[in-house]
Amino acid sequence: MHTSHLLVTGVGGHLGRLVAEQLIDAGATVPVVGTSRSPERLATLIRRGLTLRRADFDEPDALPxxxxxxxxxxxxxxxxxxxxxRRVRQHTQAIRAALQAGVRHIAYTSFLDADSTPLQALAADHASTEAELTQGPVGHSILRHAFYMEMLLTTLPPAIASGRLLSSNTRAGVAYVARADCASADAAALRDGFDGRRTLDITGGQAVSAAGLVRQLNDTLGTDIVAVDASRQDVAAHLAACGLPPPMAQMLAAIDEGLGRGAMARVSEDLERLTGARPTTVEAFLRDHRASLLAR
Structure with a gap:
C-alpha cells in the first residue's frame, strides 16, 4: 500500500536535525523521512523513530x-x-529528482530578499534555486531566512574582548532570527498542507542596529561596550586583530557593509503566522548564551 511521507533533506546538519526533531515531537500524522549523506552517523534520530535514507545531491541518479x-x-x-x-547544481538535481519521484510540494530554505539583496555574493545561488522552483510545475513554499542569531556568537566575542563593536551598520537594523525558530517555521510549512505557491520571510520580530545591539548587550550581560562607526576595511582589521582568521574577518566585514545597506532589515510576521509563537528576542538569546559569550 502506498504511504505518503513528509521528507526533510540534510538532517545531519544543525537546521535539518532541529526540523526533524520538531516534527517527531509534534507527532506528525504521516511518517517522517530524513535524508543525509551519512545516515549511519545519526543513530539518535533513528532511535527517536525517524526513518533515514542516504541521499547525496552530487549523485543525482540515486535521488528519486x-x-x-x-x-x-x-x-x-x-x-x-x-x-x-556547485550548490545551484545540487539543488537543481534535488528538485528535478523530487519531481521524478512524485513530490507534490517542495519547501526550500532560502535567503532573505534573495533576488534583490545587497549581499548578492551570498544570495545568488538561492535566487537561482528559487527560479527553478517558480518555473517548475509543483507547489512550493520558499522560506527566506534572515541571518541566524547564532552569528552573534562569532561577532560579539571580539567586541566583548576589546570593548568596541566596530560596524558600518550603526543605523540600519538586522532582523536576527534564532535557528530554532527557523526550524519551527520550516516544519510548520512542511506539514500545514498548503498546496499552492508562496514566498515567506522568516525573520525576528525586531530589526536591531549595531548601536541597539550594544545597548542590549550591555544591559543584559553587564558589559561596557561602545559602538564605533567604521569602514569595511577598519572592521576587517579590527576583527583580525581580535584573533579571527583574516579570511573570516574579511567575510564578516563584507557582510557588515551589506547589513549597513539594509540587507537584513525586513521584519515580517510570517514566522508567527506559521508557528503561532513569537520569535525569540535578541535579549533572550543573549541571556541564554551569557556564559558562552563571556567565556569567549
Whole structure:
C-alpha cells in the first residue's frame, strides 16, 4: 500500500536535525523521512523513530529512490562550503529528482530578499534555486531566512574582548532570527498542507542596529561596550586583530557593509503566522548564551 511521507533533506546538519526533531515531537500524522549523506552517523534520530535514507545531491541518479513516496519535501540548502555553481547544481538535481519521484510540494530554505539583496555574493545561488522552483510545475513554499542569531556568537566575542563593536551598520537594523525558530517555521510549512505557491520571510520580530545591539548587550550581560562607526576595511582589521582568521574577518566585514545597506532589515510576521509563537528576542538569546559569550 502506498504511504505518503513528509521528507526533510540534510538532517545531519544543525537546521535539518532541529526540523526533524520538531516534527517527531509534534507527532506528525504521516511518517517522517530524513535524508543525509551519512545516515549511519545519526543513530539518535533513528532511535527517536525517524526513518533515514542516504541521499547525496552530487549523485543525482540515486535521488528519486531516496525521495520515493514523499508527498511534501523540505529542501534544506546545502552547506555554505558548496556556495556557487556547485550548490545551484545540487539543488537543481534535488528538485528535478523530487519531481521524478512524485513530490507534490517542495519547501526550500532560502535567503532573505534573495533576488534583490545587497549581499548578492551570498544570495545568488538561492535566487537561482528559487527560479527553478517558480518555473517548475509543483507547489512550493520558499522560506527566506534572515541571518541566524547564532552569528552573534562569532561577532560579539571580539567586541566583548576589546570593548568596541566596530560596524558600518550603526543605523540600519538586522532582523536576527534564532535557528530554532527557523526550524519551527520550516516544519510548520512542511506539514500545514498548503498546496499552492508562496514566498515567506522568516525573520525576528525586531530589526536591531549595531548601536541597539550594544545597548542590549550591555544591559543584559553587564558589559561596557561602545559602538564605533567604521569602514569595511577598519572592521576587517579590527576583527583580525581580535584573533579571527583574516579570511573570516574579511567575510564578516563584507557582510557588515551589506547589513549597513539594509540587507537584513525586513521584519515580517510570517514566522508567527506559521508557528503561532513569537520569535525569540535578541535579549533572550543573549541571556541564554551569557556564559558562552563571556567565556569567549
Amino acid at each position: 529512490a531516496a525521495f520515493a513516496d514523499a508527498e511534501r519535501m523540505l529542501l534544506i540548502s546545502t552547506a555554505a562550503a558548496n556556495a556557487g555553481p
